[in-house]
Amino acid sequence: MKKTFDKLLRKNEFYIFLVIIVVGLAIQFRSGQFFASNNLVDIFSAMIVPHLFGLGLFMIIVTGGIDISFPAIASLSCYITTKVMIDTNFNGSILVPLIMAGAIGWILGMLNGFLVVKFNFPALIITLGTQSIFRGINQGVLGAVQLPILPETMAKFGLEPLFKVVNRTSGLTSVMPIAAIIWVLAIVFVFLVMRFTMFGRGIYATGGNEVSAERAGFNVKKIKFLIYSFNGLLASIGGFIYFCRMGQYEPTNLIGMEMTIIAGVILGGTALTGGKGSLFGVFIGTFLMVLVDNSLILLGVPSFWKTFATGLLILIGVGISALQVKRASNRYGKSS
Template sequence: MKRLFSRNETLVAVTLILLCLVIGLNNPTFFTLGNIFTLLRSSIVTGIFAMGVLIVLISGGIDVSFTAVGVFAMYSTVKLMLRFAPDAPIWVGFVVAAIIGLGLGLINAFFIAQFKLPTLIVTLGTLSMFHGFLLFAIGNQIIRDVPPSLTAFARSAILRIPQTRGTANLHPAVLLTLAIALVVWLLLKYTMLGRGIYALGGAPEAAERAGFNVTRIQYFIYGFVGLLSGIAGMTFGSLARQANPQDIVGMELNVIAAVVLGGAYLTGGRGTVIGTLLGVLLVVIANNSLILIGVPTVWQRVVIGVIILVGTGIPAVQERRAGKRSFGLAEV
């Protein structure tokens, strides 16, 4: 039991439950199916981005360009569909966006793996480069007349429950997020590649000595993050029913905060899918539901900042105490 409560996932889950109780007791609307489905819909894009960021953080890197990759893939795909295949099904859009995202992710991988440049510096540069190229060369106007398949996807639901006011709709993209989370969990837990990602975050030199091909792992990591970013971008554009080249960019801190809250270390080597999903829910609820208890919009970022400090500070203190105890036992 003590070990269970010392885990970061448990602390995040307890914080999430307490936050839900505080909001729900002050405003019962929070516990309605309509609001729950809305929160799940709001978690979709953040959740997909977070799965990619989780892998990067575990490997000891940091990527801040994923939002630029997402909006680049989304906007380019919509323009391509409108020009060449306006009646194409939605899966075609997702495949094209994923391929574009993969290509952009491999650009990050090239600079990081081949030139051994710091991941933060590379992705800061490509964040500006990708977004700037999108606005200058591809388009800077909002596209509201999107292909019909995007509109149909936005209106779809796997569950419709009549409410006193309107209908509560559960969007199928929730299943997409869960499917991606399952793939990442299987990758990290049961594959040699997953072990290599953890080893790379723990100690790159030791990982190389153990026989892991660090360059190939880095190409996979940033290519995979690009692919997920393309999917997330296309999901965002579909749900919004428009392609705005100014959207998505700016979400980086919220996504990274959700992953760090879930237990991933910025120094690498630690992180879980379950913790990340809990972190995403915590950030989404804090962003979308504090207004229900009268917290002004301008103060919501302050509250989120406090949650992040507390959520990341407690595990750090616990680890430091555990380290001191281990050191004391070693001396004895």
């Protein structure tokens, strides 16, 4: 019993969970709105996009890599897709633009993967570079501007509810969009891959020790190439859902989002050094970021404090990780 408790205390997830409960209770106390059904639906629906981004990034960080170009990938692939749909007066199935955006994202992700595998530079530098390139192509070469009116299929996809919840006291309605289905499918897919395939175990192995992984027979290059590509796919699908729900396209909207997403993943206990992290951790880490983003206003905190709170959370998250590394090395020191 004590052992399981000790184990729990070593996990970031545990502390994040506590913080979520504290923040939740504070909001509940202050406004009585936190546990209202519509507020929960609001938070979960706000999680769809960040968590989709986080899922792909999670796999990359577990291998010991990083990708900060995903908002740029999302912006570029969604602009091309939306523009083509508008220009062709498209009015068919939503699957067509969805697949098109995904495919463009996949190809852009492949470029990241190729550069990381081929040149073995730090992924941070590579994706910093590709981020600028993607942005440059989008706003420079293609001249992306705001597209205030989306094609009808996309607009409809953004608004269509999976279910609605009405708060009886306030009369507010909250909508869980149909896109949540894609979100759930992605979670299940990543879960199955990470836990039940040799490919997924290879992701952890690569993050633990790349040379050992190669010697054991994992195709490390293939693993990396595929997860960077997959991250591109998830990023553009996340972006697609984001713009559809917004009801318009705006090329600069996602800029800067990478930091919040990385913070969510790290807060959930994924080690930046690779090899360690859980899907549950990514979930609650992202949940906390979204919670802060959405609910501080319910606490009566002015909205400009949001960035402050976000920064604070990043520091806390990194601090906890650093503390754990220190504690872990103490443990190793004793045993050897």
